[in-house]
Amino acid sequence: MSVVSRLLRARPITSNTLRTLSSSYSTSPPLSPPENDVTPPSPSFKHPTDGRNVQWVFLGCPGVGKGTYASRLSKLLNVPHIATGDLVRDELNTKGPLSEQLSEIVNQGKLVSDNLIIDLLSKRLEAGEAKGESGFILDGFPRTIRQAEILEGVTNIDLVINLKLREEALLAKCLGRRTCSQCGGNYNVACIDIKADNERPAMYMPPLLPPSHCASKLITRADDTEEVVKERLRIYNEKSRPVEEFYRKRGKLLEFDLPGGIPESWTKLLQLLNLDDHEDTRSAAA
Numbered sequence: 001m002s003v004v005s006r007l008l009r010a011r012p013i014t015s016n017t018l019r020t021l022s023s024s025y026s027t028s029p030p031l032s033p034p035e036n037d038v039t040p041p042s043p044s045f046k047h048p049t050d051g052r053n054v055q056w057v058f059l060g061c062p063g064v065g066k067g068t069y070a071s072r073l074s075k076l077l078n079v080p081h082i083a084t085g086d087l088v089r090d091e092l093n094t095k096g097p098l099s100e101q102l103s104e105i106v107n108q109g110k111l112v113s114d115n116l117i118i119d120l121l122s123k124r125l126e127a128g129e130a131k132g133e134s135g136f137i138l139d140g141f142p143r144t145i146r147q148a149e150i151l152e153g154v155t156n157i158d159l160v161i162n163l164k165l166r167e168e169a170l171l172a173k174c175l176g177r178r179t180c181s182q183c184g185g186n187y188n189v190a191c192i193d194i195k196a197d198n199e200r201p202a203m204y205m206p207p208l209l210p211p212s213h214c215a216s217k218l219i220t221r222a223d224d225t226e227e228v229v230k231e232r233l234r235i236y237n238e239k240s241r242p243v244e245e246f247y248r249k250r251g252k253l254l255e256f257d258l259p260g261g262i263p264e265s266w267t268k269l270l271q272l273l274n275l276d277d278h279e280d281t282r283s284a285a286a
């Protein structure tokens with residue numbers, strides 16, 4: 001049986017539980033840390049053994065490439081890729097009562113409230129369940145300890161992939177991001193070319209340029225300006241960095257240092273996840 005068929009069994013998170021828990025949780029004290037407070041070694045990756053679909057999380061700074069790799073893995077494993085940043089942007093675009101307040105928060109590089117993000121995520125999971133979706137790859141959630149505690153309280157996250165990239169590349173990658181306003185394709189015009197020094201090897205990440213039919217339709221996210229990206233990086237270090245430790249203590253954190261551009265990094269990531277021999281690997285990368 002192929003890796004993917006073994007993964008394709010359902011025991012979805014129940015989004016009602018997530019919503020209920022989130023509201024009751026707001027008045028509860030934080031969960032205590034696991035009793036054994038000794039940092040365990042990185043998890044050796046195992047697929048879920050009870051036949052359900054994977055429930056994975058991607059962590060990492062703005063610009064690291066969470067969306068790129070989460071989206072590729074979601075195609076490979078046939079589970080939805082749920083990016084809370086997209087949910088926030090969709091909500092913004094509805095121009096509903098919340099959108100003005102949201103755009104102010106997002107455009108300053110701040111985090112929206114835990115309750116609001118849980119609500120958006122719950123709705124997305126509910127809609128997915130109604131369509132028969134199961135399992136997920138979350139991208140951009142959890143981003144605070146409270147979000148992590150809520151999620152941990154309602155379902156078993158199998159694996160948390162922590163993508164890491166040198167600080168000097170992150171800002172350039174955010175500023176280089178472009179989206180085609182017509183087809184929604186994501187590109188990056190930044191060319192990262194860091195020379196080797198005494199401590200670290202050279203790193204080259206070529207730009208991911210759009211095809212000619214998208215080139216004249218590229219747009220940049222309103223929050224991808226230098227000032228706002230710096231603020232998002234600061235907030236990541238303050239609020240989201242502790243989430244890495246939260247999962248490290250629970251033996252769920254898999255660290256992945258991006259070695260370079262997408263082809264090289266994708267191949268290495270698949271090796272790390274024991275997915276490199278899978279027949280669908282090439283099509284997922286297309």
Ligand SMILES: Nc1ncnc2c1ncn2[C@@H]1O[C@H](COP(=O)(O)OP(=O)(O)O)[C@@H](O)[C@H]1O
Binds near residue numbers: 113141147
């Ligand atoms: N889990 C979350 N908690 C709070 N705010 C969030 C969350 N996910 C997304 N957001 C909001 O949406 C914005 C865009 O998110 P995202 O696209 O994931 O950006 P990034 O490139 O910083 O990873 C964030 O700056 C934040 O305002």
